[in-house]
Amino acid sequence: MKKVFVLLLAVCFSVGIAQAQQATKSELHQRAESEMQKGSVAGARFSFIRAFEEYTRQGQLKIGMECATRGAALYYKDNYWKEAFDLLRRADAEIDARSKNAKEKAALHYIITKERLAMYIKLRKSDSAKDQLGLMETQVTYAADEELKNDLLYNKAVYHYSFGQNAQGNEVFKEMAGKLTASKQYDKVDEVYKTLIANARRSGNANMVAQSYSNYLAWKDSVNTLKHADEIGALKKQISDNEAKIADQASSLTARQAIIVGLCILAVALAAGLVLGGIVLMRFILLTRKQKKLINLANENNALKAKFISNISAQLNPTLHKLDAKIPEVKALLDFSEHIATLSDLENTIDQPVETADVQLTPFCNELVDAIKSKVNPGVVVKTNVPALSVNMNKEYVQHILQHLLANAAIYAPKDGTIWLEYKKRGAHVHQFLVSNTGEPIPEDKRDDVFKPFTEVKDFTEGDGLGLPICKQMAIKMKGDLDIDPEFTKGTRFVLLLHS
Template sequence: MLAGFLYPVPVHSANNTSVHLAYLQILIDNNLPYAKNITADSIILWEKELEPQLEKDKKYSTLFHLRQLVSGAYAIRGDITIAVDKAHIMYEKAKEMDYDRGFTLSLRAIGDAYLSANMRQQAIDSYTEALNILNTSEDTDDLRIHIFPNLILTLLKIRETDRALVYLKQFEILFDKYPTTSTLFYVSICRAYYYVVINQPDKAQIYITEATKANSKKDYLYMRFILNYLYASYYKQSSQYNLALEKYGNLIKEINPVNSPNQHIQLNLQQAQLLSKIGQTDKACLIYQMTNVLQDSLDNLSYVRQINELRTIYQIDQMEIQNQQERNQTILWGILAVLSLSALITILIFHIRIENKRLRHSKEEQEKAQRHARNSIKTKSLFLSNMSHEIRTPLNALSGFSAILTDDSIDNETRQQCNDIIQQNSELLLNLINDVIDLSSLDMTKLVFNFKKCDAVVICRNVIDTVKKVKQTQADIHFVTTLESLPLLTDDSRLQQLLINLLINATKFTTEGSITLEIRKESDDTAIFSVTDTGCGIPLENQSRIFNRFEKLNEGAQGTGLGLSICQLIVEQIGGKIWIDPKYTAGARFVFTHPIKPDTAATKNEKPQ
């Protein structure tokens, strides 16, 4: 029978925990410090009951919300010192965990404690610091929604209306993003109080009505208190003093001086001030006397609670000291046993390490030989790949224009142009061979650039003429620019190599349509080149890989996959950047920048004198 009687006890306790967690979530979701059936004393009692469960489940956000509510409960009860101590303990815990939400809730708790002590500027500083932390964190809009009402209303109480309006606009943006009933209530309250403070009662009445409708859906005790306080402020500002006194009287009746002594005292003081203003000094003096008695009683009660709290902490510390002494003795015997066992294990480990070192050395020598062999094979393959890819275009140009020179029907001007192009491609071929040798050693820093002043427009026209002669596609190749000339400090052969690579790459994937080379000035410091085609294009998911070495999105296409990686190398060496335009969908568009000012490019890989 006894066992049957005791069995339901833990089940009942677990049920209570679940109920209290549900109540706690209601307070958190609606930004409430208390509710009709959830007093400050109840929240304080929940701390020891719910903290272990929340820590076990690693629900740290809810845990810090609980601690913030507990600190606020002490402040509501008048125990400001304990409230501040609880908030500082929260802050140290958040610092230990490096937890931004914990920092924010700790600072809010400190701000609430200062506000309960009527230290408004300190409260504003704490709320502002909390918002600054949230500016560096993500997914923290819920905490902003919780902090904004107290901050805005406190700023309005000290008449900092401009600053309050800035935060109010941010609060309204959050409401548009998360349009809950409780957020609507607080936004309406802040907006209404703002218009009360700036003496626009007609506009204030609109938002008071809106807040009344929002509160009517759930009618939380705390929200009803704020709403009635706002009505009292509104009546006071609009000189409806009798209605204001009536609201203050109702608020004083609703607030239990035992559960919320600070609020009760503040309301009495505001009622007394209003009575003095309308000439009812006798009633005001009586209220002041009653308030002083209540304040003295509150201070005495607070001191007793703090003393009891210190006694409890002292007793806990004494028990902890005794337990620590017993643990230390147990640990000492354990250490002696571990040391003895460790000595034996150390001897065995020393012997094993000697053997492992010998085996590891042998394995490293074997792996070193294998890496050397793989690197040799890779270097050879890379050399052959670059050679086959890079020399094809200049060889085709040399072959094509040499054949044209044998034609007796061409005029001297055409013959001279062919000679110039042959000379340019001969120099390009020589540079390419030197580059491929550098690439074969996998040391890109050996590439040498000879910077000098060149006309980019002339270079582009020569490149277009060259590619037109060797293209193997029906697509038209165009050069577009609004510039008559564009002097650049560049390596003309490298720039030609870069543009030819991009244009030849475009011809491989554009069987018909058009290929356009364009040059323009982005600014006084930068020129932009682009090669646009109407070919098959490059899927968006593959665009991040196209500049990798040996990357070929179409295995059936000609080439080794080195062209774009070499383009990227050249662009970076001349001080620019290259990318593919993801917004262009009619084919592919490659874009790269080139510095115009001499001091931008001249510092990069100049040829030694």
């Protein structure tokens, strides 16, 4: 009963710690992580940068620097390298201005320098990456932190593997693994190996994956041997201790035999446990390989599906154009075929760059608004809030998206309602177009589905449901995004986020 109470107390304590850690995160920090889970890179990046600024103002420098590095990582994920380096320089300046303790300052600079090292490795700049390692060594010396020393060894190994220096990488990683293994921190070594392999896979570094996986298997075998030796040693000690007790306390041969039999059963149980552990490990390895094959197969199937849909559309077009386009059903099929072709083309060329040009916002937006004024319900007012600026963007895609959003607003804005078209500059290279209308908002459980094609069966004469998915793909192709503003409660607001 006492053991059960202690166990329950430990569980409650762990849950309390987890809740306390979550509570220490600011609202901006939690919003950034929420945006990451939704896949909104630009939104998450914006919130991480704001969280960094908020934490530094409050003197919470460590978590602030972690937010800064996550914001920088999301910048260069979209190839905004200059912005990423500028953000890290801002973080270093904040550390110098706000931290007074030399050890703390060195540890904080280490966080920023490590992210800069990752950027240079990704850019394949060996000399610059090596300079960052030198800075990290100096910072670790001043910080006098054993955990940072192990982290430095890990990052040295990553550097060597990334630039094909396998021998040096093996030597450094062997040193780190040896230190942790000697102190019997097997779980930590296992976690470091898995992290290294996962990072190598995400960066597409085949050499690093091969080397780290090979070393991981070799280390696993050696650790299993050590664990077995420890378990056997512990078992021998237990047997020895029990035999001593038997020699001192037991007065009958029957009692001694019973204890020995019990010890033998324990040894068999331990052996069975080790065998079962080996079986579980082999099953895990086999499942990992199977999952990798399934992921590759799923990617191939998606590509074939897009090509299949595109081919169907291309083959239907000649036949559909022979029919009378004045018939509503025929016109709906023609529009559907065209929308499928457009969506398929966007998905197949999503990574290709788009052409941009400078566009005067005021005449551009006025023309869009004038085009829908005749289509709105009685009493609906159409407003614009657009500065007299010139913006570098892909005019064709932006015009298509805004026309579609305004056309939808004209349909759903009720009598005597309001429609807005606004432009907001969010940063040096970040800006937004906002299209809003009063009326009933889109239900929260359906907001994600409006951007997904083929989520419901529709009568094509009432629309095929591909307009918003096409707009979303166009926004993504421009390295931006299209979302519904969850904080707008007077109706519905779409936000088109762009980078210039």
